Amino acid sequence: xxxxxxxxxxxxxxxxxxxxxxxxxxxxxxxxxxxxxxxxxxxxxxxxxxxxxxxxxxxxxxxxxxxxxxxxxxxxxxxxxxxxxxxxxxxxxxxxxxxxxxxxxxxxxxxxxxxxxxxxxxxxxxxxxxx
Numbered sequence: 001x002x003x004x005x006x007x008x009x010x011x012x013x014x015x016x017x018x019x020x021x022x023x024x025x026x027x028x029x030x031x032x033x034x035x036x037x038x039x040x041x042x043x044x045x046x047x048x049x050x051x052x053x054x055x056x057x058x059x060x061x062x063x064x065x066x067x068x069x070x071x072x073x074x075x076x077x078x079x080x081x082x083x084x085x086x087x088x089x090x091x092x093x094x095x096x097x098x099x100x101x102x103x104x105x106x107x108x109x110x111x112x113x114x115x116x117x118x119x120x121x122x123x124x125x126x127x128x129x130x131x
Contacts, residue, residue, distance in 0.1 A: 019074050020047055022093035026081060029089060036080035043073030049110050 023040040026032050032040070047070050078086050 016070070018090070018093050020044060021096065022086070022090040023074065023077055025089040025092050026077065026086065029085065031085055033080060033082075036077055039073060039077040039080060043070060043077060045109060046070065046073070 020043075023044055027037050027040040027044065
């Protein structure tokens, strides 16, 4: 990998971290609309969860979910938030050097989602085999 690509990836990660910190500040802000808070916390839970919806060892899809789902979630939260409120939180995030907290229940939610999908698959497979 070239040095230029490494620098671009590092810059993208830094910008994504800024957006995630801004989402955290948006979630904690009392004037944030409820729907925007729910989207923000869902994106944060997924982003900081140690467990991905699609594991990274699955070729292409494993990396694609992080490249698509997180930016789409950030975009949705931004769209649901009044522009001045979002811009103020983004400026706060750019000025601060905060770190995102670990959201344990986010990991639990992802595990439960995987478990539910697995149970549905088994139920479907048993039903199909019986026919």
